[in-house]
Amino acid sequence: MSIQKTLIKADEEKINTLCDNVKKEIHRVFEKNIKLVEENQALHDEHYKDKKLQEMQKTLNTMRDDLNRGFSISSDELDAIKEWFDKHKEKDPGMEGKLIKYPKHYIHHYVFTPTEIGIVGEVVCHCGEKFEFQSL
């Protein structure tokens, strides 16, 4: 092999090694970029979850405050009220007519009496008959 050919061969090897190194570096940067994009997405998701949780907590607090300012009827109490009305219907002949004439909610009203030791809740029929569904 001539000296010229040997030099060209040596240059080719250097160029190939350089190219391989550049390829490896590009590959490493791409891998790192993919990893960073995934981490960024995870952080974004977590931040979104935190934000959503904070919003839900705020809504819950607002609802709780609203409930504390107003008067609540539990589902058990509501069942008791319905049961009382079903029995009361037989004693109150005017109720059927009222039920047909008016929407259901206008034939009775609720009375909540706050006391020092709690709240008394009563439902009052249009005829004046009362049922205490929330007592002390």
Ligand SMILES: [Zn+2]
């Ligand atoms: Zn009645």
